[in-house]
Amino acid sequence: MARPDQLAKIVKSQSHMSRRRFMGAAGVTAGGAALLVACGNDSDSGSTSTTTPNATDEPTPTTQAPAAGITGEVLIWHPYSQPERQAALQQAYDAFTEANPGASVTSEVVAWGDYAGRWAAGKAAGELPDIAVNIPENILAAHTAEAVDTEANQAIIDAVGGESFFADGYFDRNGRINGQVFNLPHYAHNRLNIYRQDRLDAAGLGVPRTMQEVLAAAEAMNNQPEYSGFVQPLAQGDVAASYLLWIMTRAHGGSTITAEGESLLNSDEVGAAAEFLRQLGAFGPDSAAEISQGQMFNLAYSGVTSMQKNSAAIIGIAFTGNEDFPQDVGELLNGTHMPLGPDGGRGDLLGQVSMTAMKGGNAEGAVALAQSLYQDDNLLAFVQSIPLFMFPQTNNIDLDSFLDHPTIALYPEVVEQTLTGIREGSVPGFENGPNQFIGPVQTSDVIEIAMQEIILEGRAVSEALAEAHEGALAVIEEERRRIGG
Amino acid sequence: MDDPRALRGRSRVGVAVFLAVMVAIAVFPLIWLILTSIKPFDEVYTFPPEYIPNNPGLNNYDQLLNSEGADFPRMIRNSLVITVSTTAITLALSAMAGYGLARGRFRGRILLLRGTLLAYLFPPILVVVPMFVLIADLGFAGTYRGGIAAYVVFMFPFATWLLASYFATLPRELEEAALVDGASNFRSFFEVALPLTRPGLAAVAVFTFINVWNEFLLALIIVGGGENRTLSVGLNNLLTSDEGAKLGLLAAGSMIAIFPVIVLFISAQRHIVQGLTGGAVKG
Amino acid sequence: MPVTHPVGATRHSKTPKRGAVGEPSPSSVPLRSRAFGFLDRHFAVVLILPGFLWLAGLLLYPVGLNAYYSFTNKSITFPGVDWVGFENYREILVDGIFWDAAINSFWWTLLGVGGQLVFALFSALALERVTRGRGLLRLLLTLPWMFSSVVVASSWRLMLDPFVGVINGILVDVGLINEPLSWFGDAGRAFPTAIALNIWFGIPFMLVAILAGLQTIDRALYEAADVDGASYWQQVWHITLPGLRSVIGTLIILRTIWVANNFDFIFLTTGGGPRDSSITVPVYAFRVGWTRFDVGQMAAVSMILITILVALIGVFLRLFPIDREVTDG
Numbered sequence A: 001m002a003r004p005d006q007l008a009k010i011v012k013s014q015s016h017m018s019r020r021r022f023m024g025a026a027g028v029t030a031g032g033a034a035l036l037v038a039c040g041n042d043s044d045s046g047s048t049s050t051t052t053p054n055a056t057d058e059p060t061p062t063t064q065a066p067a068a069g070i071t072g073e074v075l076i077w078h079p080y081s082q083p084e085r086q087a088a089l090q091q092a093y094d095a096f097t098e099a100n101p102g103a104s105v106t107s108e109v110v111a112w113g114d115y116a117g118r119w120a121a122g123k124a125a126g127e128l129p130d131i132a133v134n135i136p137e138n139i140l141a142a143h144t145a146e147a148v149d150t151e152a153n154q155a156i157i158d159a160v161g162g163e164s165f166f167a168d169g170y171f172d173r174n175g176r177i178n179g180q181v182f183n184l185p186h187y188a189h190n191r192l193n194i195y196r197q198d199r200l201d202a203a204g205l206g207v208p209r210t211m212q213e214v215l216a217a218a219e220a221m222n223n224q225p226e227y228s229g230f231v232q233p234l235a236q237g238d239v240a241a242s243y244l245l246w247i248m249t250r251a252h253g254g255s256t257i258t259a260e261g262e263s264l265l266n267s268d269e270v271g272a273a274a275e276f277l278r279q280l281g282a283f284g285p286d287s288a289a290e291i292s293q294g295q296m297f298n299l300a301y302s303g304v305t306s307m308q309k310n311s312a313a314i315i316g317i318a319f320t321g322n323e324d325f326p327q328d329v330g331e332l333l334n335g336t337h338m339p340l341g342p343d344g345g346r347g348d349l350l351g352q353v354s355m356t357a358m359k360g361g362n363a364e365g366a367v368a369l370a371q372s373l374y375q376d377d378n379l380l381a382f383v384q385s386i387p388l389f390m391f392p393q394t395n396n397i398d399l400d401s402f403l404d405h406p407t408i409a410l411y412p413e414v415v416e417q418t419l420t421g422i423r424e425g426s427v428p429g430f431e432n433g434p435n436q437f438i439g440p441v442q443t444s445d446v447i448e449i450a451m452q453e454i455i456l457e458g459r460a461v462s463e464a465l466a467e468a469h470e471g472a473l474a475v476i477e478e479e480r481r482r483i484g485g
Numbered sequence B: 001m002d003d004p005r006a007l008r009g010r011s012r013v014g015v016a017v018f019l020a021v022m023v024a025i026a027v028f029p030l031i032w033l034i035l036t037s038i039k040p041f042d043e044v045y046t047f048p049p050e051y052i053p054n055n056p057g058l059n060n061y062d063q064l065l066n067s068e069g070a071d072f073p074r075m076i077r078n079s080l081v082i083t084v085s086t087t088a089i090t091l092a093l094s095a096m097a098g099y100g101l102a103r104g105r106f107r108g109r110i111l112l113l114r115g116t117l118l119a120y121l122f123p124p125i126l127v128v129v130p131m132f133v134l135i136a137d138l139g140f141a142g143t144y145r146g147g148i149a150a151y152v153v154f155m156f157p158f159a160t161w162l163l164a165s166y167f168a169t170l171p172r173e174l175e176e177a178a179l180v181d182g183a184s185n186f187r188s189f190f191e192v193a194l195p196l197t198r199p200g201l202a203a204v205a206v207f208t209f210i211n212v213w214n215e216f217l218l219a220l221i222i223v224g225g226g227e228n229r230t231l232s233v234g235l236n237n238l239l240t241s242d243e244g245a246k247l248g249l250l251a252a253g254s255m256i257a258i259f260p261v262i263v264l265f266i267s268a269q270r271h272i273v274q275g276l277t278g279g280a281v282k283g
Numbered sequence C: 001m002p003v004t005h006p007v008g009a010t011r012h013s014k015t016p017k018r019g020a021v022g023e024p025s026p027s028s029v030p031l032r033s034r035a036f037g038f039l040d041r042h043f044a045v046v047l048i049l050p051g052f053l054w055l056a057g058l059l060l061y062p063v064g065l066n067a068y069y070s071f072t073n074k075s076i077t078f079p080g081v082d083w084v085g086f087e088n089y090r091e092i093l094v095d096g097i098f099w100d101a102a103i104n105s106f107w108w109t110l111l112g113v114g115g116q117l118v119f120a121l122f123s124a125l126a127l128e129r130v131t132r133g134r135g136l137l138r139l140l141l142t143l144p145w146m147f148s149s150v151v152v153a154s155s156w157r158l159m160l161d162p163f164v165g166v167i168n169g170i171l172v173d174v175g176l177i178n179e180p181l182s183w184f185g186d187a188g189r190a191f192p193t194a195i196a197l198n199i200w201f202g203i204p205f206m207l208v209a210i211l212a213g214l215q216t217i218d219r220a221l222y223e224a225a226d227v228d229g230a231s232y233w234q235q236v237w238h239i240t241l242p243g244l245r246s247v248i249g250t251l252i253i254l255r256t257i258w259v260a261n262n263f264d265f266i267f268l269t270t271g272g273g274p275r276d277s278s279i280t281v282p283v284y285a286f287r288v289g290w291t292r293f294d295v296g297q298m299a300a301v302s303m304i305l306i307t308i309l310v311a312l313i314g315v316f317l318r319l320f321p322i323d324r325e326v327t328d329g
Helices: A004-014 A023-038 A085-100 A112-125 A136-144 A150-159 A170-175 A195-204 A212-219 A240-251 A268-281 A286-290 A293-301 A312-320 A363-374 A375-381 A399-403 A412-424 A436-442 A446-456 A461-483 B009-035 B059-066 B072-103 B109-121 B128-138 B145-168 B172-180 B185-196 B200-216 B216-221 B231-239 B247-282 C008-010 C031-040 C043-069 C087-094 C094-126 C134-146 C149-159 C167-173 C190-215 C219-227 C232-242 C245-260 C266-269 C281-291 C295-319 C324-328
Strands: A072-078 A102-111 A131-134 A186-192 A192-196 A309-310 A333-336 A350-357
Touching: A023 A363, A023 C008, A072 A363, A085 A102, A085 A363, A102 A363, A102 C281, A112 A131, A112 A136, A112 B128, A131 A136, A131 A186, A131 A363, A136 A350, A136 A436, A150 A186, A150 A350, A170 A186, A170 A350, A170 B128, A186 A412, A186 C167, A192 A195, A195 A212, A212 A268, A212 A293, A212 C281, A240 A268, A240 A309, A240 A436, A240 A446, A268 A446, A268 A461, A286 A412, A286 A446, A293 A312, A309 A312, A312 A333, A312 B231, A333 A363, A333 A412, A350 A363, A363 A375, A436 A446, A446 A461, B009 B200, B009 B247, B009 C094, B009 C149, B009 C190, B059 B072, B059 B247, B059 C031, B072 B109, B072 B145, B072 B185, B072 B247, B109 B145, B109 C043, B109 C245, B109 C295, B128 B145, B128 B185, B128 C043, B128 C295, B145 B200, B145 B216, B145 C043, B172 B185, B185 B200, B185 C031, B185 C043, B200 B247, B200 C149, B231 B247, B231 C149, B247 C134, B247 C149, C031 C043, C043 C149, C043 C295, C087 C295, C094 C134, C094 C190, C094 C245, C134 C190, C149 C167, C149 C190, C149 C266, C190 C245, C190 C266, C232 C245, C245 C295, C266 C281, C281 C295
Parallel strands: A072 A102, A072 A131
Antiparallel strands: A131 A350, A186 A350, A192 A309, A192 A333
């Protein structure tokens, strides 16, 4: 914190005080007194994103609400910062408040990575949301700490017509642990290798599918410092490097952290995956350690990377009219599956985005709002708000009509690889169902640090991974201690 | 007045070059912030950089302040409410405590003064988490009230210290005259001592305002990232945003955050610097 | 808190019109005014109570909580608190990253405070020799002071961006480097870069304080030195620096405490990375307490630092008794 004030003390120590007047500043004092009164009107007064049926600033009129309807505020946290997706969510909120005139929706953007900190602080402060949207690994951590309302999740399932409303086998693969449903799907995507078609054409190469082809393409499309062949975001503080390692480990037929809490980071499969990423890293920038996943959109649209791991959102965003991501640049991009392993194995990292009811105090509201979010028209508007990106995980949306979108029709391979990934792939670590150990290991940065050492410092793969393995074991042990009681 | 140590010859050049470099380093980041904030996306994301914008515009500001669901206006309001309230409460509490410490003669006074100094030097990072636990237990985590309560803790000690020094320099005769005239101690505080301390109060107000407006850690933990988040926290979200931390927006957001401080600083600069340093030292 | 006997108040009340202390109040005086009379006689205590109660409740008490938590496994995310004895302290002291952080904190503080002081001192001396436009120059040199930590971080991350940063642009233009460098992403460069930012930010404060200190030095000393034919640098060494002794001493100690405990700059620029190369103790504490939510262990880190801090302040008060003015007043 800036401490301009320290100065005064130093000076005061030496001499007497002058009584000069500070005219400009005196006004601040007066204003302070006035606003002191206003501060009594604290947090609970009109948030800009609160939707009330009558658009008044008054507190929710619980007493006047019809007896049958839902009342009170429903707080939803979601990570969708783009205006396109927010507008589609608003449609569902409006439908909800129309059906429940006594209720209001407060919608707050909580970034993917901020969720872990926010629910923990919110739990301590008694300010959890009623519904939260994030990825299953993060939601599972909240569930472990008993912040998720599994009964309300079950009520949502019942309200929309049972588990058959959702994609087949969803809950066993991603949503249920010890018999309790801790999340429900909102949409899904797959991690693809997104490449610059124009640079690939200029190099006279076909779509890179195998590890060798990807390495060759990265080398051919590497023109540093102007642009890199393949940018791997390796920054500490996000899990992008862990994701890449998991994807390539799966392509080699292995796993990183098992649901039983076993670390396989010292296995041959992980070693081979890391070795490939090391070779690929030669065609990446020296600054990889300060690049996070969040910057990848900007890097793609400023042209500094020829290939990257990303979802098809990076292409779809160009078709939404967003000024910063112009269509002519987006049209230079195309995508395919991530590099295949030596035996043709695939690593499909399911981009599963889920919602869950949390212990926010308005379970009825959470159920009704979730119902509105899942309602056919509202959900379709949402999953099409950024085309080519959000694939439905519920059976009320007909896949053919979803795919019948002009932008989506332009990218058949992207669609095919995404659908394959959603069908065959899994959330990292969820290969055999939900896994509460992988989240803490991935967020502990042990894998990020190992990959930085391997790619940027030339440390031996086996050494770096052995250290990551030790780190992972410590994290797992701590996690066991906490959840074991 | 002729300075006998006025510069001559080579040393004059040396001083000029040194100061020019120092000023350039001090000023350039602000200039670059301004320039970046008015550039469109493609001019920000280019290398070598475009020093002067070709198509300057206020799009970044517009997006932060006026777009659908823009939360900057709310964050500005949050910062204002928290900052101004903290300033007002700090002024009131520290003026009272400062006078009590300067004029009172009670046991434990020295201990309190030392305690004030210790509290002033106490780094928030060392206590912020238990403070959060306490404020959360009281139900004020994530609210204005929680934030203000925490900020007053860290602003009060310095303000008290400063004002106690101020009151200590006031001639006692004025207050004693008031007492002889039958005024209560409280009246002589309000009507005699307080008006004479206006410069000190103003300094406290300015410093408290700037410090709270600029503060990050308590804002992050006590007020949190929710709907009451301050500009500092909102700006940090932009910095670490998951979905594209755009540098142009970051620059515009930074300008919005720094603007009131610059205005306050420049308009009160003479008073702050001369009153609290030069003036005081000369006096 | 030992707040009793408002001696000062009784001294003031020795006027005949007001009841002397100990004099029984006439029962005819209304209760309200009797209560007011009591409060007025204890006015100093009444005035200081609200602020100090606030401080006691929200600073002293949490520090006590910290001491307690440091012996427990208190967590924000998991319920229940168990006594674990010195386990938290032990875990910290065997954690290699804590010691890395401690070593980094040492350099962070030494180089940060030292750099700020050296640049501020030379700037102040140079500014003293400027005859015209001194006020404007001082204002411009003070600009970094107005930056909040988040704006410091965002503006420098903007300028030091590895792909489009203007610093790389300038360095390439003047031929110092051939291609853009990674500043915050290079394990050898991130920490020095963060230290440089800290120096940049801290110069103005020291500058203004030193300029104020310079005003207190008696001009006649310089005139006498001129007569004796002392060179400019001799005058700086024998007159200016000794004259600034107490300002600089106070600055060093205040700044040491603040810089050592600075959390924002590292957290907001490098986050302690890459590969923990720039982690300092405050960032370590935050990571333990607010990323892992292990309140107990963070409390242990805090208690270690609080002990060091109190010792430092004790030394400070002995060397520079800055509380003398008020306490003697």
